[in-house]
Amino acid sequence: MFPIRDHNPSRRFPFVTWGLIAVNVLVFMGYWGLFADQRALMAFFEAWGMVPARLSAGEGMATLVTSQFLHAGLLHLGMNMLFLYIFGDNMEDVWGHLPFLLFYLACGVAAAGLQYLAAPMSRIPMVGASGAVAGVLGGYMLMYPRARVDVFIFLIVIIRILPFPAWFVLGLWFLLQILGGVSAPPAAGGVAYWAHAGGFVAGAALSLPLWLGRGGPAFWRRFRGAPPHPEARYRFGRSDIPRAGRRRDAPPRGPWSR
Numbered sequence: 001m002f003p004i005r006d007h008n009p010s011r012r013f014p015f016v017t018w019g020l021i022a023v024n025v026l027v028f029m030g031y032w033g034l035f036a037d038q039r040a041l042m043a044f045f046e047a048w049g050m051v052p053a054r055l056s057a058g059e060g061m062a063t064l065v066t067s068q069f070l071h072a073g074l075l076h077l078g079m080n081m082l083f084l085y086i087f088g089d090n091m092e093d094v095w096g097h098l099p100f101l102l103f104y105l106a107c108g109v110a111a112a113g114l115q116y117l118a119a120p121m122s123r124i125p126m127v128g129a130s131g132a133v134a135g136v137l138g139g140y141m142l143m144y145p146r147a148r149v150d151v152f153i154f155l156i157v158i159i160r161i162l163p164f165p166a167w168f169v170l171g172l173w174f175l176l177q178i179l180g181g182v183s184a185p186p187a188a189g190g191v192a193y194w195a196h197a198g199g200f201v202a203g204a205a206l207s208l209p210l211w212l213g214r215g216g217p218a219f220w221r222r223f224r225g226a227p228p229h230p231e232a233r234y235r236f237g238r239s240d241i242p243r244a245g246r247r248r249d250a251p252p253r254g255p256w257s258r
Contacts (some may be wrong), residue, residue, distance in 0.1 A: 001085055001128050002014050002079070003169055004161065007148040007231040010089040016101045017088035024129055026078050027069045035073075042125075045070065049125030052116045059073070068108040070127035080129045087140045088133075090227075094143055094210055103206055107135020107199045114198025118181070131195040134177075135203030141170040142204045146225030150234070167225070174200050 034041040050067040054060040071077040092100040112253020140147075145167035153160045174197065181193035211219065222228070 001151060001153050003083070003149045004092070004152045005150050005234070006086055006166070007150070007163070007233070008090050008227045009229070010093040011229070012093060013172040014089035014092045016097050016104075017084060017092050020101075020104065020129075021084060021086070022080060024071070024077065026069050026071055031070075045072075045125040045127055050116070050205045051125045052111045052120050052122040055116055056120050064112045065105060066111045067112060067125070067127050068105070069130050071126055071129070071239050074193055076128060080133050084129065084136060087136050090144065090147075091136050091207075092138050094139070094207070103139070103203075104132050106206060107138075107202045108132030110202035111135065111195040111199030112209055115192050115195035118194040126192050126195060128192070128195075130192065131199035134196045134199030135206070137170045137173065138200035138203030138205075139207035139210075140203075141174075142207050144225070144227050145220070147227050148231060150253050165225075214223075242245065 031041075031044055034044055048063060048066045050063045051069055054063070071080065088100075088104075091103070094100075095103050108131045111134060112126060115126055116254060117130070134205050143167065144175065147166045148163045149166050149169045150163050151169060153162060177193045177196040177200070180191060183199055184193060215222065219228075227231065
């Protein structure tokens, strides 16, 4: 179950969002060869990822930013860029190009900061854009809680694309991060749940002045929490292949007939 698009078109081309996606992909391609050597890959992550123990020793402050552009695999990269693609353009629209870039990086730093506080002596490097992207999600939910988001649902034999309000999709995601952070040992590695939660809260907090500037609760009431512009509509086109009927008097075909 994951979102594939929203119904909230942006008013301007999201140069920064696409630029961030491009940089993340290019950086990942730059160290792709290291995945064949796990020792070299870990040394790279320890040098450029956020290692809490290094911060505690007063080292590696730059990794609060550099770690945001590293990913531990294709799925990790793909999911982060999908969320950034869906929700980033609208937040860039709200902030403006350069302020959105600063907002994005600030959310990533805040996310790394909370993960650091959860395990300040951990030697496990944290990598990924998840914290910064979580900030985008937090700001989006504040600004457009009832924007429609199409979610792809795959449950063995059930495959559907269903629309849900943003508050449900993003609120559920945030709740899962909190539950994951509470249940998982912070120094055990794996998913950096507290970084996700910290980025989300930072994104909502930093977007609060923008929301208040538009009227706050009055902005929600005026548009019922939906975007203040016509929503995008999608429909699946019909196939040009004509439907073939079956004659009632035709004999049944065996399982191996063609």
